Amino acid sequence: MSEATAAKIPVTVLTGYLGAGKTTLLNRILSENHGKKYAVIVNEFGEIGIDNDLIIGADEEVFEMNNGCICCTVRGDLVRIMDGLMKRKGKFDAIIVETTGLADPAPVAQTFFVDEDVQKNARLDAVVTVADAKWLSDRLKDAPEAKNQIAFADVIVLNKTDLVTKPELAEVEARIRAINPYAKLHRTERCSVALADVLDRGAFDLDRILDIEPDFLVADDHDHDHDHHHHHGHDHHDHGHGLKHYHDEDMQSLSLKTDKPLDPNVFMPWLQNLVQVEGGKILRSKGILAFHDDDDRYVFQGVHMMLEGNHQRKWKDGEPRESRLVFIGRELPEDLIRSGFESCIVS
């Protein structure tokens, strides 16, 4: 897979709520002296002015695939634009898709999974979300789009940190982490972030799923298997991440872990069924799995109902054969997921 992946053009999806600083980041990426040429798909012409790159206007036309899967939406305009861009292969090194502030990143991401022709030529590299340190906390309360963008992100650029106090910054970070503890978070002023931190991340590359750890170290390493009271949907309980759980946060992450081997014949159907039934709620999923009688690590990742997985490599000597899964989503049926996962463990 690595070879094929290398030949495909990487696509970075740039999201962020209105006014967070997407265009600032985009201009920064384009104006930096990196010797690369980008094809940039934007929803508004005129805000960026870099001669060297291809700028393409998009209409954000989202449509449902006719495959009976209600959350399987794609960006029709992207399919068309990718088709046109592929006629100019060799004229650019990478593609950046800027979405509008109110956009859900899922249809953009799904376009790169369901469209055969798009998939042949391009690969999704990462979803980068620019967030406004001053206003994000408010937006997370009143704008579901902002929540989606944080939940979906592989990289979060927390911008305008100079406009908030330290406690305010801590508060907004805690809110972000309550939704998505796995994204790489960068605190910036005027989006000044190293390009290597936002581009060529390989966040959707199965070969590069190295480990699934929260992005920050918490003095919390307790057992995830312990039995805690999950049946109250909205209480302040601890999810085992040492994270503060907010009253108003229906978006959350759920991590599962076991050092006992999983039965692939139970696990695979369980996972398939889970994303079929609950895929509308699950925005992103990722896992590294240790199967019974299998010397290879198995990795998977998914967007809503779409899953892809593969054997990645041999478990190394001395490497703990541990399975870890992460789901990020809205109103996740935690008890159901935990008990389902438990039943996949070889007893």
Next chain:
Amino acid sequence: MKEFTPAPDSASIVSVTDRVKPVTLGMGVTSVHFLGPRAAFVGGEENVAFVDDKGEIASVAVHSGGILSAASDGKRLIMGGDDGKVVSLDAKGEVTLLATDPKRRWIDAVALHPDGAYAWSAGKTATVKSGKTEEKSLDVPSTVGGLAFAPKGLRLAIAHYNGATLWFPNMEGSAEFLPWAGSHLGVTFSPDNKFLVTSMHESALHGWRLADNRHMRMTGYPGRVRSMSWSAGGKGLATSGADTVIIWPFASKDGPMGKEPAMLAPLQARVTVVACHPRNDILACGYSDGTVLMVRMEDGAEILVRRNGTPPVAGLAWNAKGTLLAFADENGDGGLLEL
């Protein structure tokens, strides 16, 4: 056609590969047409390469960027580019600028009418220019996927999301919407003007019988249908998208309703492009592995024109008399076959 003489009993396929005049264009090719006696290979960007029957190449600059769409009636070639321009190229190699999008949006689709009218689209807007009359534009609900003129009268079909729109540009308020859920990317009228067929984003075609707008679903393709070609007389619609050429029957008044398509020329590769012979029941087809075949529609007999082992075939075309076949793969390696 005398030359089409496959030997039914021979173990190996009849080959005319040694009669093909190779053409090396040195540019990515997206479609092939004939303009008068010369083949016109449309590049992925900037240029069209004319190739005459001796194999001489003459390149003509048509766009300052990617060439997104092309349509030809054998006399001229209309193209739309990512430079926001609609240009026309005639058989002599003369380029005429027909229109420029005021916002320099991509020209996603173009169509050409037998009487000289032409149409193009940028975003949701389709525009028609006919003779000396003013340009007429129509906005459809979503981005235009494809355009086609009806064989009779000045009527344009516009494919878009969730259906197609039929429009008489010279009649105010004449737009008629034919709904069908999904994204429609390509569109073609049957030569008898009785059916409209769209190719969809999902691996299927959809059709309407225009007399009563009855639906025809044509499904079962493993891949998206990117190439459609009507057989001589319009009895069948040959299509790409599967590992055989799929030909839907349109000879009866019900079209393909309740009928199975013919499946010809199976290979271990996907058909990428089809072109029916203009006079005989023969078609040429190109595959994802570079193979080019000629196939007799009556019995599926095949003649090998080009062996496999190259990038996918990107374009195929017959000249008007059906005496020359031109083809090229995505890398611009192709050939001319004289029959």
